[in-house]
Amino acid sequence: MLQPDQIERALVITAHPDDVDFGAAGTVANLTDAGAQVTYCLVTDGQAGGFDDSISREEMARIRREEQTKAAAEVGVTDLVFLGHMDGSVQFDLNLRRDLSRVIREVRPQVVITQSPTINVTSVYGSHADHVATGQAAWAAVYPDARNPYQFPDLLIEGCEPWSVDEIWIMFGSGQPNEPVETVDITRQIDRKIQALRAHVSQHRDPDGLEQRVRTWWGSMAVEAGLPDGSFAERFFVADSR
Template identity: 65%
Template structure:
């Protein structure tokens, strides 16, 4: 896993507003504290999310963009790119690969943080179809699309110089096979919590969500031998150089 002093720019590509805050906001805060420029790329506006049926879906999109912008600011991120694909219908097609490749070529990150492209049958929520499609399209954009100067001829992407990402970090992965890393987020736990709680439209019981998440992050730290009272996020690290 690249160290923060080896990273100038990082790009987070997620399907929905709030996905990054569940999975990686503590690590993002660590990065921005170290001077790394972090950009968020949200594939959808989260129109199909929430629990209040009285809110029109177009209004929900506006709400969730605002919530994600507020949450990003909590962890030092001000550059957000919204691709505008429809929540619940994301597929890893050439259009999405193109759109993500454009952002990669614009941002030129050493690290991309994105979702797991492989269905995990032990995690229904983690294997949301939009998450899987976003992870797959992002991996395709990292390799071969964004680094291939001949990809997407006569398109917006072709007007930008190609770029090779060094590593992809996939949140919620935790194993002892050497491909996974645990990041201590204890110093930035409260910022992560504040970012997560910015997504008010998604939390019918905010206190319960916060308690459950705090337990999860503490448990992960304990399982990987961090000092008592620590909190952590975990990632599978994919070398894409």
């Protein structure tokens, strides 16, 4: 796993606003603190989220873009790409692969952080269909699409030259039995992670309860990894894509 001081550019690809903040905001803060340029790519605007029936889906999309932009700023990210696919309808298809390949070629990251491309049957909530489709498309965009000059020749016409990503980091791991995972210590970033999550005001009925759950869940990851008491951690499955 590349270390923060070895990374100049990283790209985070997720299905919805707030996905990155649950899965990797602490790690992103580590990266930006070390000087890395991090870009967020949101496949959807999260139009199907929230709890207020009086808000139109178009307005919810606008709200969630604003919330994600504020959340990103909490961890040092100012470059966001919104692809505008429909929330709840993400498909692993050539259109999404092309969109993500374009972003990879434009950003030219060493690392792509994304969601699991596989269904974890032990976690219904962890296997949202949009997440899985996004993970599948991101995986295909990293290899073979973004690096292959003969895939999506229209991107070459646009001036998007091929690019090879060094590593893919899967947030929370892929859910496969006995898979190796890398643990990232985010203890000094836990407050920033929580602030990023709190920025998604439209999605939280109980923000104070959310903070306690975050400290419990990500504290337990640190315990499982053998970090000192009072630590917090995020975990990833890391695939070498060089």
